[in-house]
Amino acid sequence: MHATGTKHSRRRSRSAKLAALLVGVALVAAACGDDDAATTTDDSAAAEQNATTTVEASSPAAAGDFSDLKVVMILDGSIDDGGWNTAHKLGGDAISAAFPGSTVEYVVEIAPGQTATNAFEDAVAADADVVIGTTFYQDDMMDVAAANPAVTFLTWAGFETAPNVGHFDGASEDGRYLDGMVAGSLTESNVIGYAAGFPYNEVNRAVNAFTLGAKAVNPDVEVQLVFLNTWFDPAVEQQAAEALVNAGADVLAHEVGAQVYATVAAQAGGYVIGYTNDWSQIEPEAWASSFLYNWGPYYVSQVQAVVDGTWEPAITFGGLKDGFISFAPYGPAVTPEILALVEAKKQEIADGTFDMFAGPITSNAGVVVVAEGATIPFETRTECCQWLVDGVVGEIPG
Amino acid sequence: MNDSVLVLSIASAVVAGTPILLAALGEIITERAGVMNLGVEGMMLVGAVAAFWCGTHTGSLPLALIVGGLAAAALSLVHAVLAITLRVNQTVSGLSLVIVGSGLSAFLGNQGDSPLLEAPNGVDVGPLFPEAFADIPIAGPIVFGHDVVVYLTLILVGLTGWVLYRTSAGLSLRAVGEDPAAADAAGLGVVRIRYLATVIGGFGAGLGGAYLVLAVLGTWQTGMTAGAGWIAVALVILAGWRPWLALIGAYAFGALRGLGFTLQIARVDIPSDFLAMIPFVAAYLVVVLVSASPARSRRVAAPAALGEPYNREHR
Numbered sequence: 001m002h003a004t005g006t007k008h009s010r011r012r013s014r015s016a017k018l019a020a021l022l023v024g025v026a027l028v029a030a031a032c033g034d035d036d037a038a039t040t041t042d043d044s045a046a047a048e049q050n051a052t053t054t055v056e057a058s059s060p061a062a063a064g065d066f067s068d069l070k071v072v073m074i075l076d077g078s079i080d081d082g083g084w085n086t087a088h089k090l091g092g093d094a095i096s097a098a099f100p101g102s103t104v105e106y107v108v109e110i111a112p113g114q115t116a117t118n119a120f121e122d123a124v125a126a127d128a129d130v131v132i133g134t135t136f137y138q139d140d141m142m143d144v145a146a147a148n149p150a151v152t153f154l155t156w157a158g159f160e161t162a163p164n165v166g167h168f169d170g171a172s173e174d175g176r177y178l179d180g181m182v183a184g185s186l187t188e189s190n191v192i193g194y195a196a197g198f199p200y201n202e203v204n205r206a207v208n209a210f211t212l213g214a215k216a217v218n219p220d221v222e223v224q225l226v227f228l229n230t231w232f233d234p235a236v237e238q239q240a241a242e243a244l245v246n247a248g249a250d251v252l253a254h255e256v257g258a259q260v261y262a263t264v265a266a267q268a269g270g271y272v273i274g275y276t277n278d279w280s281q282i283e284p285e286a287w288a289s290s291f292l293y294n295w296g297p298y299y300v301s302q303v304q305a306v307v308d309g310t311w312e313p314a315i316t317f318g319g320l321k322d323g324f325i326s327f328a329p330y331g332p333a334v335t336p337e338i339l340a341l342v343e344a345k346k347q348e349i350a351d352g353t354f355d356m357f358a359g360p361i362t363s364n365a366g367v368v369v370v371a372e373g374a375t376i377p378f379e380t381r382t383e384c385c386q387w388l389v390d391g392v393v394g395e396i397p398g
Numbered sequence: 399m400n401d402s403v404l405v406l407s408i409a410s411a412v413v414a415g416t417p418i419l420l421a422a423l424g425e426i427i428t429e430r431a432g433v434m435n436l437g438v439e440g441m442m443l444v445g446a447v448a449a450f451w452c453g454t455h456t457g458s459l460p461l462a463l464i465v466g467g468l469a470a471a472a473l474s475l476v477h478a479v480l481a482i483t484l485r486v487n488q489t490v491s492g493l494s495l496v497i498v499g500s501g502l503s504a505f506l507g508n509q510g511d512s513p514l515l516e517a518p519n520g521v522d523v524g525p526l527f528p529e530a531f532a533d534i535p536i537a538g539p540i541v542f543g544h545d546v547v548v549y550l551t552l553i554l555v556g557l558t559g560w561v562l563y564r565t566s567a568g569l570s571l572r573a574v575g576e577d578p579a580a581a582d583a584a585g586l587g588v589v590r591i592r593y594l595a596t597v598i599g600g601f602g603a604g605l606g607g608a609y610l611v612l613a614v615l616g617t618w619q620t621g622m623t624a625g626a627g628w629i630a631v632a633l634v635i636l637a638g639w640r641p642w643l644a645l646i647g648a649y650a651f652g653a654l655r656g657l658g659f660t661l662q663i664a665r666v667d668i669p670s671d672f673l674a675m676i677p678f679v680a681a682y683l684v685v686v687l688v689s690a691s692p693a694r695s696r697r698v699a700a701p702a703a704l705g706e707p708y709n710r711e712h713r
Contacts, residue, residue: 080515235615238615239410243659244659246660247663263615282516283518393663394662397669
């Protein structure tokens with residue numbers, strides 16, 4: 001009696017466990033699959049609709065009507081993040097504006113990896129003509145591209161083209177140099193704090209350009225650099241920002257993710273330089289400047305080439321001269337005098353009369369890294385830098 | 399002297415440790431009753447977004463803290479139903495809570511015409527003591543320089559310890575976590591106590607998230623806890639389920655994490671990636687030392703029934 005009773009209740013509890021487990025798994029699946037699953041069903045529904053409308057409307061696709069044109073943009077974050085992804089969303093808006101009637105869809109929160117491959121496949125299945133990936137998706141989409149030669153693919157920072165695959169990247173250093181000029185003009189302690197993620201080429205290059213800009217207007221300035229070893233961890237970034245302020249920094253710059261630099265700078269009565277952010281609303285008094293990426297002109301030109309049938313695969317690295325870099329509104333502390341300096345230099349960079357990497361450049365270890373008369377050509381800038389320029393206080397670990 | 403890097407670092411360690419400490423205190427209460435809730439990270443996020451929303455609309459710190467606590471407590475109820483009533487595997491349920499909480503908070507933070515993502519902090523969290531106290535050498539910034547929540551957290555640590563070890567309610571709670579069958583036989587409502595402990599734990603996590611967003615960071619961002627909830631869970635084990643040790647652990651963690659940057663700036667010749675590792679290595683060392691010490695091994699043991707669903711018909 002007793003034994004069977006136990007067995008019975010065990011079985012019951014086991015089925016209860018199983019049921020609850022299923023609920024748990026369902027919760028997980030619902031949460032995980034939320035964004036992409038929802039979007040992809042939308043996509044395929046839209047694809048069916050598209051298919052039917054194209055059949056009905058058949059050929060009279062007159063000039064100025066781009067209802068057959070579909071662009072799918074795949075992003076690794078939210079389009080409302082106020083930084084990286086918002087910039088790409090604005091680029092998508094530019095496509096919509098330039099091609100009336102076209103469809104631009106956004107698939108958000110897609111981390112590189114298998115999820116990304118699925119997202120690219122879904123985009124193709126949804127009848128996209130152009131698929132844009134806004135982070136390093138190259139390894140996830142080359143096979144999808146090879147299997148779908150009729151679709152054009154563009155991804156950020158890829159280095160391997162195919163007949164239907166091109167890549168793009170923006171020269172953040174063009175913007176960083178000008179942000180550095182603003183920081184160098186604003187600092188009174190002559191210490192600028194700079195929090196960076198990892199010592200990759202792009203990060204080091206941005207730090208170097210920033211420091212060169214700061215030193216151009218203020219030769220006594222030091223850029224106190226810390227590496228955080230994370231791309232996003234606000235609590236860690238808060239401590240780093242405080243440590244920089246405690247070390248005497250009265251202007252904070254960063255190349256990570258958190259908004260906390262603005263609040264820490266404001267508390268300390270200093271200024272903050274964003275990284276593709278606009279924090280003029282969050283801390284209006286402390287806000288100084290930030291460059292932004294401006295992807296619209298590039299995206300529109302690429303889609304136009306696809307429409308015209310003249311598209312060629314390319315790796316496009318664009319700076320100020322190419323219209324890839326723009327700027328957030330400057331803060332109240334940026335005086336007309338500073339602004340005039342910055343605008344003049346901006347013009348010189350854009351028309352090619354000023355080269356920020358023209359030698360001689362000495363690293364902060366005392367080594368001449370760019371000789372007198374030499375430079376780092378724009379085309380090979382992405383191969384730079386594993387050194388930090390004189391004026392940076394800090395070092396590349398390892 | 400009060401401008402010295404050492405004094406400022408210690409002062410900032412207290413602030414950095416407080417969100418983790420609040421969440422860990424809650425989790426200690428939950429786990430002491432035998433319920434393991436790994437969903438702290440998700441609950442902190444939901445607490446943070448609710449508190450930030452409340453703060454921007456009311457400007458009231460106490461109200462924002464309470465709303466943050468209550469939002470996370472509501473989420474912890476999901477875990478309570480799954481883990482206590484339905485007796486589901488508590489690890490699975492806790493992990494789903496993390497994912498649900500992350501998604502829910504990201505969703506909520508992005509709603510409306512003026513999403514919280516771009517909103518400035520509505521709450522002014524200033525030091526509790528008058529400015530004159532800040533001039534006291536060393537003690538000024540370290541002891542008197544903080545906001546009201548830091549001191550409140552200290553009181554909560556004492557209160558939690560007192561309730562756990564000096565009251566019959568605490569005895570009941572621990573009994574349920576050690577031997578629910580015996581507690582049940584003694585007439586304690588195991589299910590009721592476990593529910594209560596889980597919800598209190600959720601409230602603590604919510605307070606931690608609320609403090610993090612309102613006082614430490616001052617802005618809401620999607621996923622802003624970035625693992626703080628997991629550190630709180632680890633801290634509970636590290637502290638041997640004891641409030642006072644959790645306090646030391648949380649402040650030490652904050653201090654060591656800040657130390658990494660202080661050393662980088664002081665140009666100490668240690669790679670920064672190694673410095674970033676210090677708090678975690680220190681945590682391992684403490685765990686090893688504590689569990690290797692024979693005198694303490696009995697006292698730092700986990701609640702005997704931790705993570706095990708209680709079924710009255712199962713005896």
